[in-house]
Amino acid sequence: MTPRTCPPTPAVDPAANPDDELARMAAALGHPARVRILRFLLTQRECFAGAIVDHLPLAQSTVSQHLKVLREAGLIRGEVEGLHICYCANSERLRSVAHLVEALVPTPPKVPS
Amino acid sequence: MTPRTCPPTPAVDPAANPDDELARMAAALGHPARVRILRFLLTQRECFAGAIVDHLPLAQSTVSQHLKVLREAGLIRGEVEGLHICYCANSERLRSVAHLVEALVPTPPKVPS
DNA sequence: AAGCTATATCGTAATTTATCGATGATATGC
DNA sequence: GCATATCATCGATAAATTACGATATAGCTT
Numbered sequence: 001m002t003p004r005t006c007p008p009t010p011a012v013d014p015a016a017n018p019d020d021e022l023a024r025m026a027a028a029l030g031h032p033a034r035v036r037i038l039r040f041l042l043t044q045r046e047c048f049a050g051a052i053v054d055h056l057p058l059a060q061s062t063v064s065q066h067l068k069v070l071r072e073a074g075l076i077r078g079e080v081e082g083l084h085i086c087y088c089a090n091s092e093r094l095r096s097v098a099h100l101v102e103a104l105v106p107t108p109p110k111v112p113s
Numbered sequence: 114m115t116p117r118t119c120p121p122t123p124a125v126d127p128a129a130n131p132d133d134e135l136a137r138m139a140a141a142l143g144h145p146a147r148v149r150i151l152r153f154l155l156t157q158r159e160c161f162a163g164a165i166v167d168h169l170p171l172a173q174s175t176v177s178q179h180l181k182v183l184r185e186a187g188l189i190r191g192e193v194e195g196l197h198i199c200y201c202a203n204s205e206r207l208r209s210v211a212h213l214v215e216a217l218v219p220t221p222p223k224v225p226s
Numbered sequence: 227a228a229g230c231t232a233t234a235t236c237g238t239a240a241t242t243t244a245t246c247g248a249t250g251a252t253a254t255g256c
Numbered sequence: 257g258c259a260t261a262t263c264a265t266c267g268a269t270a271a272a273t274t275a276c277g278a279t280a281t282a283g284c285t286t
Contacts, residue, residue: 027140027143029135029136030139036132058275059275060233061276065274066274082284083233083284089219094217098211101207104151106155106204163261163263173262174266178245193252195262196254196262197262197263
């Protein structure tokens with residue numbers, strides 16, 4: 001009904017173990033266009049969807065769909081602002097993703113004193 | 114010709130910018146089964162392919178394909194060891210992936226003294 | 227109200243992915 | 257050499273992803 005929604009950012013799924021959570025985030029990041037969108041959003045701090053479309057060699061509808069994937073993963077947030085929609089990266093969520101990945105890196109085998 | 118190959122670990126693609134690299138790694142991590150395989154490998158330090166198959170509710174051929182994806186992303190390594198193939202996580206590569214993700218997290222806006 | 231702009235959604239085609247069973251290849255043991 | 261175990265690859269199939277143009281919707285502007 002409302003195309004201009006920007007779903008309330010599903011945020012973290014509480015009923016997901018870290019493995020599934022990580023897989024979900026990784027899947028959202030698993031496309032070059034989405035990584036570029038994210039990076040662009042980070043360098044601009046925020047911007048309208050149109051700017052992102054201009055920045056990528058993809059059709060508007062395609063970009064919109066990538067934005068949706070990122071939104072549903074909670075990696076970005078969109079806010080209606082008059083006629084535009086202002087997107088920005090969700091730093092908090094990005095940090096939590098970074099932690100999930102770091103948790104995967106084995107700690108160097110501890111050498112007992 | 115040689116089914117028991119364990120391709121030489123394509124490792125890092127030098128001709129890839131960080132965005133594409135990150136997307137490639139994320140795509141490899143973007144499936145719950147693969148994250149579980151990786152985690153299993155990390156808790157065991159190493160193990161035969163059969164053990165991984167036993168650990169997952171998937172057919173042997175399916176697991177083998179997931180292993181291939183992880184291998185081609187350089188996230189794990191396999192070594193022929195007699196009749197088995199011994200897999201282990203590539204910590205170095207995992208660390209580099211962690212760094213790629215961390216590089217995405219905005220540094221807190223620096224407050225000039 | 228009528229038109230315009232910005233963006234989401236829909237319908238669809240093409241590609242990729244996930245999964246399985248079956249097969250093939252190698253190494254081991256007899 | 258022959259049977260067996262272990263694992264990769266193949267072929268098929270179903271499902272998901274990606275991409276696009278077309279359409280619809282919400283909010284300005286006049």
